[in-house]
Amino acid sequence: MISFYPGPSKVWDRLPVYMQDAWQSGMLSVNHRSPQFARLWQDLVLELHLKLHIPPDYQILPFSSATECWEVIAQSLLGPAGQSLHLYNGAFGEKWQEYTLRLTGAAQGYPFGLDQLPHPQQLPLQDSPLLALTHNETSNGTALPDAYMEQLRQAWPEVLIAADATSSMAALALPWHAADLWFASVQKGFGLPAGLALLICSPRAVAAAEKRGENSHYNSLLFSLENARKQQTTHTPNVLGLYLLWRSLKDRPPMAETDRLIRHRHRQWLQFWQEVGVFTPLCPAPVLQSPSVLALQGGKEAISSLKQAALERGFYLGNGYGRWKESSFRIANFPALTDSDIDQLQAFLREWCAARG
Secondary structure (H helix, E strand, O other), X not given: OEEOOOOOOOOOOOHHHHHHHHHHHOHHHOOOOOHHHHHHHHHHHHHHHHHHOOOOOOEEEEEOOHHHHHHHHHHHHHOOOOOEEEEEOOHHHHHHHHHHHHHHOOEEEEEOOOOOOOOHHHOOOOOOOEEEEEOEEOOOOEEOOHHHHHHHHHHOOOXXXXXXXXXXXXXXXXXXXXXXXXXXEOOXXXXXXXXXXXXXXXXXXXHHHHHHOOOOOOOOHHHHHHHHOOOOOOOOOOHHHHHHHHHHHHOOOOHHHHHHHHHHHHHHHHHHHHHHOOXXXXXXXXXXXXXXXXXXXXXXXXXXXXXXXXXXXXXXXXEOOHHHOOOEEEEXXXXXXXXXXXXHHHHHHHHHHHHOO
């Protein structure tokens, strides 16, 4: 079975080797306050900065999931009655706003369509210290262009910008300086099993956390930063996940090379669907289409039939999500998928589409 589900998606083919290495190294039995763990964390941080081109002054913190990152940002940078504006066009951005609203009581949603972007200057951010963005919306296969992220940064230089990059981090080169907080879980672009996430903080975000001084939770941002400076964590972490992340990154090319690969494959996918027909991109605006998650629309019966036939042939396609659940399906375009994986899927899809006439 080859998983093209957009998270959790296919893991690296060499994962069994990495797991065996983790066991043989003894790292799975070490104390998380030990020098061995400190070296692992230090090596991982260096590798993340190197391979993902993360600015050297951005701090990296481990958490359990992107959802936990929502919580950390709300409790440590906003708090009760702390206002935030959430810009979204899909289900995951909306869920982030709804969850933050439960914690702060003051999270405002700003929805927009699949084929448009709100004008940066027109956003009601005068009273909000934080703008929350979904950089890559997994539910509908859209993404915010780098140029738009830069426009937001220029329009609102004093506002903290937080970006959920769960479906783009480690798959695409990110405009790091356009946001103050970036976060992602590892079961997509990183090609690893679920259970680990990274929160990456700019100096401005760190200063904001220090100014607010919230340190009441085990996962408070300040507490996490204090421990990270000692190459430690606030609690016993997912050591296997951290080891697999470090080990897999060592085998990966620089981010610029991966970015070119993902965008090239995305163009090939669009050309493929132009040729075979039957389904079309859910997002009609090419500039807003996600390179790492393809969302395709079509008839309910055709989608259901395709997914079942694909499963029988050994391909796991992604369901539609949210309000597009019945009218779309999704295909992951993450780095752990090989050219052979894609060729096999496209051969099946071409055969299936031809049979439908």
